[in-house]
Amino acid sequence: MQVEPQAFDRVLSSMCTDPHPAAREAAERFLATNPGDPGTYPNVAALEDDAIAMLGEIAGLSEPAGYVASGGTEANIQAVRIARNRAETDAPNVVMPESGHFSFQKAADVLGVDLRIVPTDDAHRADLEAARRFVDEDTVLVVGVAGTTEYGRVDPVPELGEIARSVDAMLHVDAAWGGFVLPFTDHEWNFSHAPVDTMAIDPHKMGQAAVPAGGLLVRDSELLDELAVDTPYLESTSQATLTGTRSGAGVASAVAAMEALWPEGYREQHVVSQNNAEWLADALEKRGYEVVDPKLPLVAADVPVSTFDSLRSRGWRISRTAAGEMRIVCMPHVNRRMLTSFVADLDRIECRASVPVTSDD
Ligand SMILES: *Cc1c(COP(=O)(O)O)cnc(C)c1O
DSSP: OOOOOOOSTTBOSOSOOOOOHHHHHHHHHTTTOOTTSTTTOHHHHHHHHHHHHHHHHHTTOSSOEEEEESSHHHHHHHHHHHHHHHSOOSSOEEEEETTSOTHHHHHHHHHTOEEEEEOBOTTSSBOHHHHHHHOOTTEEEEEEEBSOTTTOOBOOHHHHHHHHHHTTOEEEEEOTTGGGTGGGSOOOOSTTTSOOOEEEOOTTTTTOOOSSOEEEEESSTHHHHTTOEEOTTSSSSEEOOSSSSOOHHHHHHHHHHHHHHTTHHHHHHHHHHHHHHHHHHHHHHHTTOEEEOOSSSEEEEEOOHHHHHHHHHTTOBOEEOTTSOEEEEOOTTOOHHHHHHHHHHHHHHHTOTTSOOOOOO
16 A cells, blocks of 8 residues: 655644645655765756755855755754864864754764753743853853744844854854745844854745755855765765765755745745734634744644643644643645634634634735
């Protein structure tokens, strides 16, 4: 029996989405290519340059450099690796807000750096006073998150940049999820807003590319030299990526998605997704739940465990924050019809038919 992939019609917690049709088609065409070996696969290697040029434009980087990684995890690990290799300390530490992604735990473990976790403030953003206290001469990297995984918050990136500079550390921005929505907001998050050295930005999340397509951007291509190793048996002579063989599908589909959608398509999608998040937040608030205000298209609400479990048993793919709130990511496949049906199920579970569910799309 052939196993089918899941449908997206009840997926509310994923940070990935149904790829754009052009991205899906490009992924299929480039499935049998390996940008890890650019001497042998020059066409996909050229496409990767296009991908980095477009990612650079999205992220305000004037001379774009970087590569298409397997995802935000690899980009974050590599950013820590660059910072560690560039620094001269024997006891490197990385300063990151508690809202930072768990991939930094992996980076710290693999790379032997100490992770110093800065608390977040009432607005779920890095506490700057604490960050100032935590950095020292052994700090190699300060991390700011632009679109946190749990609450969709943007850390004060320019201020974190100043703190990093004060100890000659690098500044990394993790925009793995937020990078394709933040250009349409007034947040300060990118290379043109602050002295950002490295960034993670994932085409396979809000960018609507097929998995695997992450992005590592660096302010100066020389930073990639910190990662380069010699590659004796390949036609090319060195490699900066963490993976060796990697899928050209991700590269080609990232380019196809960005060509189809940057900037207008992404802008329109952001407006729709943000409206959906606000609609859902409003519907949940009216039902008496405590809701974390959705600054980006991500809603967290304090729903009882029993209700959460009933929703899951009805097939809704939802997840929880570390603090226990239900978390819903308004990705491009999440439309108003889905959310209306979700809220209707919530009402059935809570037997609370008093608030009519309305849909205006
Ligand atoms: C998803 C995410 C990551 C990890 O990216 P993968 O593509 O899953 O490896 C890192 N940081 C943030 C903020 C994310 O949302």
